[in-house]
Amino acid sequence: QLQLQESGPGLVKPSETLSLTCTVSGGSISSSSYYWGWIRQPPGKGLEWIGSIYYSGSTYYNPSLKSRVTISVDTSKNQFSLKLSSVTAADTAVYYCARHAQADFQHWGQGTLVTVSS
Amino acid sequence: QSALTQPASVSGSPGQSITISCTGTSSDVGGYNYVSWYQQHPGKAPKLMIYDVSNRPSGVSNRFSGSKSGNTASLTISGLQAEDEADYYCSSYTSSSTLDYVFGTGTKVTVL
Numbered sequence: 637q638l639q640l641q642e643s644g645p646g647l648v649k650p651s652e653t654l655s656l657t658c659t660v661s662g663g664s665i666s667s668s669s670y671y672w673g674w675i676r677q678p679p680g681k682g683l684e685w686i687g688s689i690y691y692s693g694s695t696y697y698n699p700s701l702k703s704r705v706t707i708s709v710d711t712s713k714n715q716f717s718l719k720l721s722s723v724t725a726a727d728t729a730v731y732y733c734a735r736h737a738q739a740d741f742q743h744w745g746q747g748t749l750v751t752v753s754s
Numbered sequence: 755q756s757a758l759t760q761p762a763s764v765s766g767s768p769g770q771s772i773t774i775s776c777t778g779t780s781s782d783v784g785g786y787n788y789v790s791w792y793q794q795h796p797g798k799a800p801k802l803m804i805y806d807v808s809n810r811p812s813g814v815s816n817r818f819s820g821s822k823s824g825n826t827a828s829l830t831i832s833g834l835q836a837e838d839e840a841d842y843y844c845s846s847y848t849s850s851s852t853l854d855y856v857f858g859t860g861t862k863v864t865v866l
Contacts, residue, residue, distance in 0.1 A: 671853070675857075682860045684857065685857065696853035696854070699854065700755060732799055739847040740805035741792070741802060
């Protein structure tokens with residue numbers, strides 16, 4: 637059974653870079669035809685797609701975050717990662733990693749809360 | 755890229771049917787058959803309930819169904835049960851040149 641688990645600091649200072657890793661178990665991150673994505677949810681608010689990486693390494697980002705986002709994959713560790721630079725309080729959210737085919741985010745991690753505060 | 759519009763809340767009694775709407779534009783909901791719906795209980799990750807407008811993943815109750823007309827997609831829950839009380843979000847693919855997704859504003863479903 638495919639499982640995803642987010643990890644990383646729960647507290648990041650303003651203007652610094654948020655870094656999270658998603659570890660995949662029960663399946664290979666190199667599986668063809670799947671994307672590996674990041675979605676976030678500010679406290680009490682809705683979901684926002686941040687970006688995704690294809691198994692081949694191609695990356696796709698939300699236009700509103702594109703200038704600050706980098707998603708990468710480490711196939712040797714079966715992990716993919718998110719970096720979000722120049723964070724502000726508006727980036728405080730629960731960050732989820734997920735696997736999707738086209739538009740169906742079927743497998744999600746449990747989510748990790750990242751707070752941006754000095 | 756604006757969020758898709760959903761009603762803030764919908765309620766119904768056990769056994770009833772309710773419908774949640776998700777309104778977008780011809781650039782997202784109306785332009786592609788890539789609308790999905792997610793159920794989220796408090797403190798939990800979203801769960802995929804419907805994909806590609808009307809398909810149910812394995813294990814999802816057939817009480818959940820999806821449809822689309824023009825720029826509006828809909829999720830119908832029939833035979834409402836207490837466990838259906840949750841937040842529901844729609845999502846749509848929204849670009850022909852690259853990968854891009856937009857989520858809805860979310861709907862709180864209350865079982866009376």
